[in-house]
Every structure is written in C-alpha cells, then in structure tokens.
Amino acid sequence: MTTRRTPPSASERTAQVDVRGWVGGIRLSGFMVIMLSLVVLGAWVLVPTLGTYLDQKQKISALEHSVQVTQQKIDDLKAERARWNDPAYITAQARERLFYVKPGEVVYLIDNDIAAAAQPKDQAPVSDKPQERSSDWAAQLLRSVTGAGLAQTATGAAH
Structure with a gap:
C-alpha cells in the first residue's frame, strides 16, 4: 500500500521555512568580505576611542564642578575680606x-546666669588623699559612663 503525499496548504507553507535554502542563497563576493572586514576593523578601532572620549568628558565635568566650588570659596573669602x-x-x-x-563704658559680665533649679546637684567634697578600693574596674567603668550619660546638665532658661 502506497501512501500518497498531498501538497501542503498555504498555512502550512508559511509555518515551515526552509533555512537551508535561505542560507544557500547568500553569496559572498570578495567585495562584501572586504567591506565586512573594514566594518569590523572600524568598530575595533573606534570602541576604545569612544571609551576614552567618555572618560575624558566625565573628568572635564568633575573639574568644572571643582572650579565652581573653588570660585564660590573665593567669592566667600572676598566678601569676608570686605567685611573686615x-x-x-x-x-x-x-x-x-x-x-x-x-x-x-561700663561692662557687666554675668558670671552665673543659670537658674538654681537648673544647676546640677552638689556632689560630696573631693578628698585630697587617694583611697584604695577593691572593685571590678569594668563594672566601675560602666557605672561611670552611664552616670555621665544620665547626669542632668545645666542649661540656661529660654527667654
């Protein structure tokens, strides 16, 4: 029994593309090979040059910004000199x-202008004689740091 093959319909023809026929249809002449190699050579030469150009453009931009900052400092110093x-x-x-x-003229210097309530509380007087204590220095250091951090500070009353 022989099976008979039917010709493909239009939708089947568009779904199947014969790549071998397409690739086989490309003919490379000597001129095209030379032109393609020139394009590849040109890209090989220009890409590093383009990278250098972009790097220099970035450096120029950074230097221009530096000049602007320096000019601002110069202007500030000139204004201060004019004030002096x-x-x-x-x-x-x-x-x-x-x-x-x-x-x-009479000058009045106020030496103690902090309210009594805002002043820190008095501590015990400091003795002149050194005293030896046997204690853990790490715990004592921790108590000292936390005590200094939690101490009430003297602040002037806001007017």
Whole structure:
C-alpha cells in the first residue's frame, strides 16, 4: 500500500521555512568580505576611542564642578575680606570676641546666669588623699559612663 503525499496548504507553507535554502542563497563576493572586514576593523578601532572620549568628558565635568566650588570659596573669602575692611564690623567683632569697650563704658559680665533649679546637684567634697578600693574596674567603668550619660546638665532658661 502506497501512501500518497498531498501538497501542503498555504498555512502550512508559511509555518515551515526552509533555512537551508535561505542560507544557500547568500553569496559572498570578495567585495562584501572586504567591506565586512573594514566594518569590523572600524568598530575595533573606534570602541576604545569612544571609551576614552567618555572618560575624558566625565573628568572635564568633575573639574568644572571643582572650579565652581573653588570660585564660590573665593567669592566667600572676598566678601569676608570686605567685611573686615569695614571699621564698624571690626569694632563689633572686638566687642563680641575680646570684650573690648570704649573709654567710659561700663561692662557687666554675668558670671552665673543659670537658674538654681537648673544647676546640677552638689556632689560630696573631693578628698585630697587617694583611697584604695577593691572593685571590678569594668563594672566601675560602666557605672561611670552611664552616670555621665544620665547626669542632668545645666542649661540656661529660654527667654
């Protein structure tokens, strides 16, 4: 019994593509081989150059940013120099920092301006004689650190 093969329908023909026929249809001439090798050679030469270009572009951008930061610092220093050329600014700084006064002025320095409630509590007086204690130094260190961290600090009242 012989089986008869029917010709493929249009949908079956589009589903099956004969790759061998397609690859076999490509003909490489000497000119195409030379052109393809030139394209590969060009890519091989240009890729490192492009990488160098991008690296230099990044360095230039970083240097421009550095110049901007330096220029800002220069502008700030020029402004400060201009302030120090003003006699009123110099007088104000001398009064504030060095407590200078003009002749005839009376200066009042408030030595203890913290409220009594905000001051730390008094401790026992410190003795002049060293004392020896037998204790675990690690536990004593831990107590000292936690005691310093939890101590009440003296702060001025906000006005």
